[in-house]
Amino acid sequence: MSRQEIIASKEKSKAELMMIVALIAIMMAVFLEYFFRQEETLTGTGFSALKGRFVSEVQVIHGQWLMDGEPALVKQKNAAGQLTQIRVNKQGWVDSTSDNQRCHDIWIQVIGSQPELLKKPVSVIEILRQGSEQEFLCRYAISKTQFFEYSPKTGKISL
Template sequence: MNNNESSEERLRPLLLNLVVVLVVFILMASLVSYFYRSEPDLKKIAMSTLADNFAKSVVNAHWQWQAEGNPPRVLLVQYNAEGKEVNRSPIPMSHLGWPKATPDKHGCEQLWRAVLDVPMTVNNFHVIAEYYDGVHNSGDALESMCRYRLPTGPYFDYKIYTGKVLKTNV
């Protein structure tokens, strides 16, 4: 009986330590899970901001195209927050007055660079440009668009013939 009591005495602190470790582990896992869920999705926020900037630049180019008498290209001037000029980029315009892209992936990439003048990356993820032919997909040329997306998650579309920027998944 004496051996039994001594083994129980040695086992009790071990069980107590195991329970303490389990409780600490469960609390840590709960805290990590809570903070992970409450953190904003930075990729989504960045793509939404880029979509807004893209839409603003597209509309600016359209108004400039109209003001200059419908030229085949306009020179879009971009300013920083202090009002200083930071870039000038020529943008080819369609006959409808919207920034145009050649009907392929590379045309969409060139359009991104001309309209936004920023690298095609978001939080170290490469932005993928894709071209969707409206005639092929829906039978309507006005549905042709460039889609700018991350490998997973958010994206936005630019309708080439109408100038609309659709923030579908941002």
């Protein structure tokens, strides 16, 4: 092989390598764009599933309260199989006696973990009704438009 052929071959391999690198960079850019476009949809779907789980758990706890003869604490097994006690009010809805983190405590009693979804925090907001310190709502949100509210007084969950 002549020297000129060797140089041409090296230049050809450099050009091929640059084309491969450019192709990989384009593929990564397309993947990232697709991922970020779908992230909101994935989060919304996950939050909808979490809402459904919250609703189901509250109903199961209320049903257990009725079957157990309306106690102040409902005993229920968690996902790990351990017996937990869930505080309910006189109407049988999940409640908390904490003064400063009632809604956070309710979430932990119902879901059994810290308020988060896909390693992102779920905002926990306590909304006091005007004229009554006893009546409050718990709002659980991941954005301004994706949230649900729970009323411990009535057990109503607005989606």
